[in-house]
Amino acid sequence: MNRPYRLLALLPVLGILLAPWCANRVEPRIAGLPFMLAWIAACVLCTSLVMWYILRRDEAYEAREADTVPGDMPR
Amino acid sequence: MNPAVPANAWVALALLGVTLVAAFALSLRARGAQSLEQWSIASRGFGSVLIFMLMAGEIYTTFTFLGLSGWAYSRGAPAYYIIGYAGVAYTLSYWLLPAIWRRGAQWQILSQPEFYRFAYDSPWLGHFVAFIGTVALIPYLVLQLKGLGILVAESSYGLIGAHTAIWIGTVATVIYVILSGVRGSALTAALKDALVLATVVGLGIALPHTLHGGIGRMFDTLIAQRPDFFVLPERGFSGPWYTSTILMTVFGFYMWPHTFGSLFTARNEQAFRRNAVFMPLYQIVLLFALFIGFAAIGAVPGLAGADVDLALLRVTRQVYGPWVVGLVGAAGLLTALVPGSLIMMATATILARLLRALPTGERIDEVRTARMLVVLVAVVALTFVFRGGQTIVTLLLFAYAIVTQLFPSLLLALWWPRRASAVAAFAGISTGVGIVVWSTLADATIASVFPSLPGAILDLNIGVLALVGNLVIHVAITLLSPPRTISHTAAADRPAP
Numbered sequence: 001m002n003r004p005y006r007l008l009a010l011l012p013v014l015g016i017l018l019a020p021w022c023a024n025r026v027e028p029r030i031a032g033l034p035f036m037l038a039w040i041a042a043c044v045l046c047t048s049l050v051m052w053y054i055l056r057r058d059e060a061y062e063a064r065e066a067d068t069v070p071g072d073m074p075r
Numbered sequence: 076m077n078p079a080v081p082a083n084a085w086v087a088l089a090l091l092g093v094t095l096v097a098a099f100a101l102s103l104r105a106r107g108a109q110s111l112e113q114w115s116i117a118s119r120g121f122g123s124v125l126i127f128m129l130m131a132g133e134i135y136t137t138f139t140f141l142g143l144s145g146w147a148y149s150r151g152a153p154a155y156y157i158i159g160y161a162g163v164a165y166t167l168s169y170w171l172l173p174a175i176w177r178r179g180a181q182w183q184i185l186s187q188p189e190f191y192r193f194a195y196d197s198p199w200l201g202h203f204v205a206f207i208g209t210v211a212l213i214p215y216l217v218l219q220l221k222g223l224g225i226l227v228a229e230s231s232y233g234l235i236g237a238h239t240a241i242w243i244g245t246v247a248t249v250i251y252v253i254l255s256g257v258r259g260s261a262l263t264a265a266l267k268d269a270l271v272l273a274t275v276v277g278l279g280i281a282l283p284h285t286l287h288g289g290i291g292r293m294f295d296t297l298i299a300q301r302p303d304f305f306v307l308p309e310r311g312f313s314g315p316w317y318t319s320t321i322l323m324t325v326f327g328f329y330m331w332p333h334t335f336g337s338l339f340t341a342r343n344e345q346a347f348r349r350n351a352v353f354m355p356l357y358q359i360v361l362l363f364a365l366f367i368g369f370a371a372i373g374a375v376p377g378l379a380g381a382d383v384d385l386a387l388l389r390v391t392r393q394v395y396g397p398w399v400v401g402l403v404g405a406a407g408l409l410t411a412l413v414p415g416s417l418i419m420m421a422t423a424t425i426l427a428r429l430l431r432a433l434p435t436g437e438r439i440d441e442v443r444t445a446r447m448l449v450v451l452v453a454v455v456a457l458t459f460v461f462r463g464g465q466t467i468v469t470l471l472l473f474a475y476a477i478v479t480q481l482f483p484s485l486l487l488a489l490w491w492p493r494r495a496s497a498v499a500a501f502a503g504i505s506t507g508v509g510i511v512v513w514s515t516l517a518d519a520t521i522a523s524v525f526p527s528l529p530g531a532i533l534d535l536n537i538g539v540l541a542l543v544g545n546l547v548i549h550v551a552i553t554l555l556s557p558p559r560t561i562s563h564t565a566a567a568d569r570p571a572p
């Protein structure tokens with residue numbers, strides 16, 4: 001695949017879906033919150049960060065694609 | 076347990092009334108609908124800011140306001156799924172929504188039934204999808220109206236009875252819908268979001284502070300009392316339940332007729348990609364609704380069954396005076412009014428179009444018919460509200476289990492278009508919905524049908540089982556059907572609007 005960075009999106013998703021098996025506990029408390037809750041909230045925040053990163057890379061990629069003329073050498 | 080009614084209790088109800096009038100006034104500013112398109116979608120003119128507000132407005136519903144805190148109060152850790160599904164849903168949206176939007180622009184369509192009609196080259200499949208959408212919307216509307224009734228009754232300090240409160244709330248919503256269209260909703264949605272944000276964050280910080288001395292201390296106390304409350308149990312609302320419920324919610328998230336339809340109001344597909352970045356942040360605010368539910372545990376003991384939805388309002392009434400109760404009630408009023416009106420609009424619009432599709436339907440004035448149908452839809456929903464008995468979250472999960480059955484045929488339409496078979500889609504959707512409805516009516520779970528299966532499988536959300544059946548049937552029949560040539564001239568053949 002030519003855009004491997006997009007796979008990063010899987011990280012927070014797996015973190016959320018697999019939380020019962022990675023994080024189903026109360027200790028250690030993060031910012032006063034039970035661990036599992038903090039874990040899930042952190043994964044949701046990561047989603048934002050990861051999608052932001054992917055969006056930036058995608059926009060750069062598409063800008064380059066737009067400038068490419070069919071006769072150009074493949075990268 | 077009813078706290079004594081203070082002398083200035085009327086303040087709360089007055090604040091609700093003022094808010095309602097403001098909402099009506101905002102909606103009147105948007106008067107003057109001509110075509111059904113203008114009335115229900117405002118013809119693809121919204122930029123990303125308005126799209127954001129409209130879609131954000133759909134997050135803050137009675138579900139997140141009352142239902143989430145009610146589940147936190149009664150179930151504990153299982154309520155975390157509501158925080159988690161956002162991350163997964165928005166990740167999916169980054170790729171899914173632009174793909175849907177592109178087809179929509181190509182086919183010049185504005186609604187969900189039309190998508191299926193063009194994707195599967197089958198007008199009757201479009202009508203069927205419209206019908207299923209309506210079926211799923213009814214429990215969703217029921218929970219909004221239930222929430223509205225609770226808000227009015229609790230804000231009145233019990234002076235207005237539960238049944239009267241439900242009538243008042245429903246009539247207010249119907250009036251609001253008839254007065255406006257989607258533009259009115261977008262403005263009120265902005266007001267609603269500002270108010271609900273302030274309220275939820277405010278209460279989420281203040282209540283734990285007042286009742287326990289802070290959020291951390293609150294968890295200290297609760298964990299000491301009930302350590303198992305904050306982890307998922309081994310059976311029941313367990314890990315498999317949590318993951319399967321999230322997946323089911325994620326797959327159904329964009330399948331709601333009104334959500335699906337609102338996608339086509341975007342000017343370009345960039346709006347969706349940008350939303351995928353910002354919307355998860357918005358969802359974090361839901362943590363405060365969880366805190367409110369937890370804070371209520373010691374303060375308002377004894378709420379059980381469907382009454383847990385009262386937790387947020389009861390604890391507010393107990394700790395604060397009528398001004399705060401009124402403000403909170405006003406925020407809640409809008410969280411029920413805006414999505415409730417969207418749902419009513421969507422249902423009425425679908426039904427008006429379905430009527431028009433009938434052989435004798437050509438002379439029907441769509442806008443007038445939709446407005447009349449709003450009343451019918453409200454009456455039908457009311458009969459279910461009065462029958463009662465379910466928590467808000469349970470109602471929503473049921474509605475989700477149905478609407479999510481439209482997802483497999485959406486996916487296959489996007490990624491397997493050459494083999495698209497209307498018959499396969501119909502069979503798949505029917506199988507899925509059939510399983511969900513049967514299991515609800517028979518009060519069955521996977522456990523009652525296949526009791527010897529391992530515990531992990533037994534806990535899976537029934538919607539997931541239905542989804543699997545749906546997909547299997549759909550794929551099987553597709554493989555058995557010959558490849559069809561889809562008519563892509565369909566868009567050109569449409570009469571000019």
